[in-house]
Amino acid sequence: xxPKRPEIQAGHPQQDRLVxxxxxxxxxxxxxxxxxxxxxxxxxxxxxxxxxxxRDQAEGAFGAILAxxxxxxxxxxxxxxxxxxSAPDWRARLGRLTHSRTWRLAxxxxxLVATLLLSVVVATTPRDESGFTLASGGGLDxxxxxxxxxxxxxxxxxxxxxxxxxxxxxxxxxxxxxxTPAAQDCFVVAFAGDALPRSAGLACPAEAGWRxxxxxxxxxx
Amino acid sequence: xxxxxxxxxxxxxxxxLLPRLRRFAYGLTRSLAEADDLVQSACLRALEKRRQxxxxxxxxxxxxxxxxxxxxxxxxxxxxxxxxxxxxxxxGDPSAHRTAEARLTLGAVExxxxxxxxxxxxxxxxxxxxxxxxxxxxxxLGIPQGTVMSRLSRARLALAAALDETGNAEGATGR
Numbered sequence: 326x327x328p329k330r331p332e333i334q335a336g337h338p339q340q341d342r343l344v345x346x347x348x349x350x351x352x353x354x355x356x357x358x359x360x361x362x363x364x365x366x367x368x369x370x371x372x373x374x375x376x377x378x379x380r381d382q383a384e385g386a387f388g389a390i391l392a393x394x395x396x397x398x399x400x401x402x403x404x405x406x407x408x409x410x411s412a413p414d415w416r417a418r419l420g421r422l423t424h425s426r427t428w429r430l431a432x433x434x435x436x437l438v439a440t441l442l443l444s445v446v447v448a449t450t451p452r453d454e455s456g457f458t459l460a461s462g463g464g465l466d467x468x469x470x471x472x473x474x475x476x477x478x479x480x481x482x483x484x485x486x487x488x489x490x491x492x493x494x495x496x497x498x499x500x501x502x503x504x505t506p507a508a509q510d511c512f513v514v515a516f517a518g519d520a521l522p523r524s525a526g527l528a529c530p531a532e533a534g535w536r537x538x539x540x541x542x543x544x545x546x
Numbered sequence: 547x548x549x550x551x552x553x554x555x556x557x558x559x560x561x562x563l564l565p566r567l568r569r570f571a572y573g574l575t576r577s578l579a580e581a582d583d584l585v586q587s588a589c590l591r592a593l594e595k596r597r598q599x600x601x602x603x604x605x606x607x608x609x610x611x612x613x614x615x616x617x618x619x620x621x622x623x624x625x626x627x628x629x630x631x632x633x634x635x636x637x638g639d640p641s642a643h644r645t646a647e648a649r650l651t652l653g654a655v656e657x658x659x660x661x662x663x664x665x666x667x668x669x670x671x672x673x674x675x676x677x678x679x680x681x682x683x684x685x686x687l688g689i690p691q692g693t694v695m696s697r698l699s700r701a702r703l704a705l706a707a708a709l710d711e712t713g714n715a716e717g718a719t720g721r
Contacts, residue, residue: 344703379705399586406594
């Protein structure tokens with residue numbers, strides 16, 4: 326025969342407050358109110374007493390896990406995980422990029438040569454009024470009339486746009502998902518045009534628009 | 547590129563958090579292997595998204611939140627898989643030696659916690675086992691503080707009642 330303690334099984338109309346009281350989560354007014362309640366309600370007092378005892382036991386629960394050595398595979402995973410996008414491995418990224426179909430078909434020799442010849446430049450600039458960042462002097466060097474095409478291309482998940490400049494000459498703009506866990510949601514973008522500087526960069530979502538870091542810039546041929 | 551990664555300190559902080567993350571994940575999954583998978587995913591995600599973490603806010607709360615979110619996502623994906631029946635959990639050996647009583651008692655509390663419904667378990671793991679405030683617990687779980695209070699009180703009363711019963715049962719069988 327196990328004598329039950331019905332006062333606990335049944336709970337208490339104010340049990341939320343009693344638990345909060347035991348946990349020190351009440352302000353002074355509420356605390357005094359609960360203390361007054363306990364003084365005149367032996368049911369509440371019994372519950373509080375048991376709540377304290379059980380909390381003291383639960384606080385130390387699963388201590389064996391805290392004391393155990395950490396699994397080596399977990400430590401290794403954390404120590405060797407790819408660096409985040411803030412510290413990208415540009416060389417690896419360029420390697421992946423140059424293996425993509427878009428790159429080989431479309432960005433054409435010029436930009437590839439640029440990545441090989443130019444030292445890697447990483448530059449970010451403040452966003453302009455439209456919320457779209459275009460680096461000047463260090464980022465993607467895209468003519469102003471082509472710039473509006475880029476956010477749409479990125480928002481669409483990548484692809485290709487082309488057109489002709491007002492002053493004559495064709496341009497092409499490409500965006501492809503960066504396809505690396507370290508830069509999820511980012512795109513590799515490249516711009517090429519007749520008699521214009523070619524550039525490639527990494528576009529990542531920013532608060533309002535996209536932030537673009539330069540991978541490579543090739544002066545006008 | 548042999549230069550040391552600039553986020554060594556961040557990785558070290560994650561490693562320092564591992565014991566607590568594993569304990570919380572175990573409370574959710576009730577399996578050490580699953581807990582480790584969950585914690586590993588959470589840490590990799592934190593490394594990936596570390597720029598979303600606002601320096602000056604608590605890294606542990608952020609990591610607990612990631613663990614919780616991944617756990618919810620995983621459950622959603624595996625909804626067809628039935629939850630472990632708490633009755634099938636090993637209950638320990640009631641005739642164990644008296645010398646093992648301290649460990650046995652602790653085991654009883656742990657088994658009772660693991661037998662709670664999952665929502666209550668998550669709240670209890672954070673607010674009681676971890677000793678987080680109700681506000682932190684609510685923020686991590688993404689629920690109102692009032693919900694924390696009601697789930698926690700149900701969990702704690704159930705725990706108190708069950709411990710009372712086991713205490714009485716042991717007293718009755720012991721003598």
